[in-house]
Amino acid sequence: MKLSSFCSIGILTSPWLVVATVAAVNFPFAPRVLPRHTSRVYSSSLDANRNTAAAAKDALAYTLMQQRGGSTAATPSANNNEDFTNQLPTFSDSDNEHIEIAKKLKNRNATNLSRKVTHAAFGIFFACLNQFIPRAKFLPLMCGITAASLTVELLRYRKGFGWMNSALHFFLGGALRKHEMEGKFTGSFYYFLGVTVSAYLFPQTAATMGICQLALADPSASFFGRRTRHIYWSRIEGQLGGIGRNKGLLGFLGGALFCFPFNYRVFKIAKWGAAGIPGGNASLITVSLLLGMAGAFADLAVPTPALVMPKKVLGVPVPPFHVDDNFVVPIFSGWACTKIFDLVGWNQGLKLAEHIIM
DSSP states (O other): OOHHHHHHHHHHHHHHHHHHHHHHHHSOOOOSSOOSSOOOOOGGGSOTTOOHHHHHHHHHHHHHHHHTTOOOOOOOOTTOOSOGGGGSOOOOGGGGHHHHHHHHSBOTTSOOHHHHHHHHHHHHHHHHHHHHSOHHHHHHHHHHHHHHHHHHHHHTTSTTOTHHHHHHHHHHGGGSBGGGGTTSOOHHHHHHHHHHHHHHHSOHHHHHHHHHHHHHHHHHHHHHHHHTTTOGGGEESSTTTTTTTTEEHHHHHHHHHHHHHHHHHHHHTSBOOTTOOTTHHHHHHHHHHHHHHHHHHHHHHSOSSOOBOOSEETTEEOOOOBOOHHHHHHHHHHHHHHHHHHHHTOOTTOBOBTTBOO
16 A cells, blocks of 8 residues: 555544544543452441442442542541542443443354344445445545544543443444443444545445455454364464464455355446456456455454553543454455456456446
């Protein structure tokens, strides 16, 4: 990828990053993972008649106050009979709703078919939008969706915005993962950002196919990887410097092969004109397979757990951004599509069928 492309990505994403950092400085984030043992609650400070649930809520409130960087008034001593909770902020049940929601969700090690189906459906939907809507309208639309998603991520752990977590759980249900209600961003923001950047950087067909690889290669590689995780020789641990950590080569192959028939069908019925497909059926098979491998490789390269930014950079609090495959896969696949077209002599301006696969 050329340096100009990286500069374009930086320019396109910088407004969101700046806004998110400013928000983090002025309104420190709630704790990302609520520890069970760090709240200094003194038994002598608690009223004897207070029940266990109330005491636990006070402990949580004290932890939130400490980790948000708020006022840390003098810790009550054992001889002080004043109830220290008089100094604590009040948190409604809705503000802590994400904790209860997290208990109902599956972790990243679960197969979670509902998440994979949702992932694929959204990818095909946005690929179709990119194909049907003019670029001049699609890009502003995706920028708006991405900005709205980032706003939700920045607000939903803050006091007074707990209802956002309830809304996310209502609409997405089991498609969410446990860590996405324990302080991490959901994959939605990175998904929308990846689609936006792909549509901005690449020709329409390359961007559409990059989004399609996101829709298909990502969930299928994950599915096959989990099904074959007992085959130890295929697993990648720390041999490649963290690249592909906790993923497997068989998952990569499964994802690539899963994309092949879709890619083949899409290119087979594309608008080639009277000259037909340059290179014939051999080039069609080559492009379809290589593009699927590109999408699966991009997914493979992103380690699990993801690389996360430090909580502070030069003393400045930053949001919990991380390297996410939802962002990497469509961009790498779109770029790979342009290079594969050059390799086999296909026109970058190739138009797909009216309904992509029909």
